[in-house]
Amino acid sequence: MMCNIKKICLILIVSVMCFSTASFAAEYKVEDYRIVADVKENGSIDVVEYLKYYFDESMNGVYRDILYKYTFSGQKNDMEATSLRYQASGINNIKVSTSDVSFENMTVASDMSGGTTSNGMSNVYSISDVTENGYRRNIKVFTPVDSNEYKYVKYEYTIKDVIVNYNDYAEFYWNFVGADLQCYIDNLDIIVNFPESTNLKAYGHTYANVDENGINILGNQFNMKVTGISEGTAVDIRGIFPNSTMQYVAKSVKENYDFVKLEAIEKKAAKDKESYNFSNTVWIFFIVLNIITFIYIIIKSNKFASKNIKKYKKDEHFADLLDKYSIGDYSSMINRMFGYSDPNLIVASILDLSNRKYIKLESLKKAKIFKDTYEYFVSVDTSKDLVKLNDYEKELLNYIFNKKSDTKINIQEFVDNRFELNERFKELGLDYKLGAKYRKSCSDKTLANDKKMYNPVPKELWKKVLYGMVMLFVVALINIFLISPLVDKTIMFVSVVIGEMFVFVVLASIVSTIAKTLKDEYVDEYNKLVGLKKYLTEYSLIKERYPIEMVLWGKYLVFASLFGIADKVSKEFKDELLKQGYDENYIFTTYPMIHMGIYSHSVATSAASMSGSSSSGGYSGGGGGGGGRRWRWWRCLLICKSIKFKREYENSKTIFILSFKQ
Numbered sequence: 001m002m003c004n005i006k007k008i009c010l011i012l013i014v015s016v017m018c019f020s021t022a023s024f025a026a027e028y029k030v031e032d033y034r035i036v037a038d039v040k041e042n043g044s045i046d047v048v049e050y051l052k053y054y055f056d057e058s059m060n061g062v063y064r065d066i067l068y069k070y071t072f073s074g075q076k077n078d079m080e081a082t083s084l085r086y087q088a089s090g091i092n093n094i095k096v097s098t099s100d101v102s103f104e105n106m107t108v109a110s111d112m113s114g115g116t117t118s119n120g121m122s123n124v125y126s127i128s129d130v131t132e133n134g135y136r137r138n139i140k141v142f143t144p145v146d147s148n149e150y151k152y153v154k155y156e157y158t159i160k161d162v163i164v165n166y167n168d169y170a171e172f173y174w175n176f177v178g179a180d181l182q183c184y185i186d187n188l189d190i191i192v193n194f195p196e197s198t199n200l201k202a203y204g205h206t207y208a209n210v211d212e213n214g215i216n217i218l219g220n221q222f223n224m225k226v227t228g229i230s231e232g233t234a235v236d237i238r239g240i241f242p243n244s245t246m247q248y249v250a251k252s253v254k255e256n257y258d259f260v261k262l263e264a265i266e267k268k269a270a271k272d273k274e275s276y277n278f279s280n281t282v283w284i285f286f287i288v289l290n291i292i293t294f295i296y297i298i299i300k301s302n303k304f305a306s307k308n309i310k311k312y313k314k315d316e317h318f319a320d321l322l323d324k325y326s327i328g329d330y331s332s333m334i335n336r337m338f339g340y341s342d343p344n345l346i347v348a349s350i351l352d353l354s355n356r357k358y359i360k361l362e363s364l365k366k367a368k369i370f371k372d373t374y375e376y377f378v379s380v381d382t383s384k385d386l387v388k389l390n391d392y393e394k395e396l397l398n399y400i401f402n403k404k405s406d407t408k409i410n411i412q413e414f415v416d417n418r419f420e421l422n423e424r425f426k427e428l429g430l431d432y433k434l435g436a437k438y439r440k441s442c443s444d445k446t447l448a449n450d451k452k453m454y455n456p457v458p459k460e461l462w463k464k465v466l467y468g469m470v471m472l473f474v475v476a477l478i479n480i481f482l483i484s485p486l487v488d489k490t491i492m493f494v495s496v497v498i499g500e501m502f503v504f505v506v507l508a509s510i511v512s513t514i515a516k517t518l519k520d521e522y523v524d525e526y527n528k529l530v531g532l533k534k535y536l537t538e539y540s541l542i543k544e545r546y547p548i549e550m551v552l553w554g555k556y557l558v559f560a561s562l563f564g565i566a567d568k569v570s571k572e573f574k575d576e577l578l579k580q581g582y583d584e585n586y587i588f589t590t591y592p593m594i595h596m597g598i599y600s601h602s603v604a605t606s607a608a609s610m611s612g613s614s615s616s617g618g619y620s621g622g623g624g625g626g627g628g629r630r631w632r633w634w635r636c637l638l639i640c641k642s643i644k645f646k647r648e649y650e651n652s653k654t655i656f657i658l659s660f661k662q
Contacts, residue, residue, distance in 0.1 A: 043163035043249035070134035272485035318531025339446035
């Protein structure tokens with residue numbers, strides 16, 4: 001019940017970390033990319049590409065896939081970007097050069113297409129034909145590079161039959177950078193040289209950032225400069241010029257060029273880019289809306305959770321011991337999520353059973369080379385009526401003493417059953433099946449207590465969660481299907497569905513965790529419990545009651561263990577006894593609860609390991625009141641490396657670079 005903002009923030013941080021694994025960072029980028037394309041009179045284009053790579057990791061080389069022809073169902077022969085008429089017939093005259101220094105100091109690589117290649121080879125390449133999802137030439141360049149280094153690669157090739165000839169004009173349309181791009185490009189500079197120097201009309205298209213003066217026509221040359229090209233962003237160029245010199249073009253359309261249609265297509269392209277930028281703004285708004293929804297639901301949940309709980313003032317304490325409910329019930333009050341599964345409850349219950357004389361706890365000093373330690377031997381007083389214990393206490397005794405998860409008590413099983421607590425914790429930690437069964441039983445008890453002690457989450461709050469999710473989903477759908485100009489919306493839609501399902505699960509977890517309120521009959525006891533914790537935390541108040549009976553101190557220690565502050569309280573008591581002249585060894589052997597209290601965090605850690613982890617350790621208390629194991633939390637290592645998504649877009653004619661590692 002004592003939930004706070006820190007716990008909620010932890011949930012949100014872990015959630016964001018898990019969800020962030022949906023994005024995959026490339027292991028390299030292209031800092032500078034320059035393309036020079038010369039349009040030839042036979043309708044082909046000679047292309048020279050200069051790529052300056054920067055690598056985050058060591059690699060053997062790079063791939064270069066050049067998609068020159070693609071077809072799909074329903075493809076038309078028109079002037080749209082995906083038209084059948086803009087497909088080339090092939091690629092030849094491939095040549096590759098590499099350098100570690102610059103483009104002025106390059107070495108021509110050897111073509112090993114017909115030979116055997118392997119990782120570790122340098123300045124060689126191989127070419128293969130690929131017909132999957134279109135027709136392409138795959139260039140695999142072997143040029144090893146270490147992490148944080150640069151590599152300069154020049155590709156030269158000829159793309160056949162690119163130009164389309166009309167009655168009066170010729171048209172060039174090519175996608176230089178495809179939507180399959182799998183790394184980031186800092187700067188891209190494209191130059192296209194056309195054969196005619198007059199009446200050239202050229203247009204560049206991309207959703208990336210085009211410099212203010214990044215598109216220029218100078219005579220028969222078209223230049224386009226783009227920056228910040230992320231994965232999945234296409235860059236293409238269309239040019240229309242007189243066809244007087246294009247005498248040997250294979251592709252032709254027997255009609256005059258339709259400039260009216262061209263103007264309509266270009267206007268739509270400009271509008272699509274505006275829509276794309278607006279869509280990105282909507283996505284930012286969408287993310288902000290998600291955050292606001294989270295904050296709103298958390299605030300409303302906290303209000304529901306605290307509306308019937310009395311808030312103590314800073315000077316309010318409760319010094320009396322509580323015995324109206326069981327220790328397990330009090331654990332559920334302060335930690336509703338874990339309740340009977342809280343490792344602190346195991347420590348508190350062992351100390352409580354020792355106070356009530358059901359468990360005998362003996363402390364023996366064990367000398368070691370560097371320091372003294374203490375072993376703790378436990379046994380059950382079989383003269384006591386164990387049947388009077390509650391189900392949790394019975395099962396805990398059976399689990400620790402008899403290595404079974406059962407509430408049935410057989411006194412004979414406890415006779416002469418004496419062992420060292422540290423070693424027993426180790427043994428229990430190795431039995432996964434038994435630990436899992438015990439934890440399942442504790443979880444069932446926690447859920448049962450949750451229904452018994454707490455009111456259900458109000459329907460009003462669930463409605464707010466539902467309305468919030470519907471609002472978010474509607475905003476996303478409007479952006480995907482009405483605003484975004486992207487052709488393939490499937491990936492985006494699936495991502496939103498998965499993302500919003502994740503958001504709903506997290507919100508539902510938050511609501512079900514913090515929005516329940518204690519029933520009226522438990523509120524007063526809960527407030528006393530809060531006051532008792534405040535009283536024990538401010539130890540100076542207890543010191544005023546010295547000398548204090550050890551029996552009463554032992555009962556205080558039970559609740560201090562439940563609150564997770566037994567180490568501090570026990571150390572204060574030990575220091576007071578030392579001031580009164582008691583020997584440390586006498587304190588730890590006569591009052592073993594003091595030493596267990598000092599190492600309560602270590603005991604709780606060992607108790608948590610009893611869930612069956614083979615790596616669990618035991619509790620081993622050192623002399624002098626210091627040290628001990630600390631809590632170890634499971635860590636989820638979210639590694640996002642070397643995972644590549646291959647995405648084929650209808651408007652993509654170039655599959656870019658796919659790295660291959662050592």
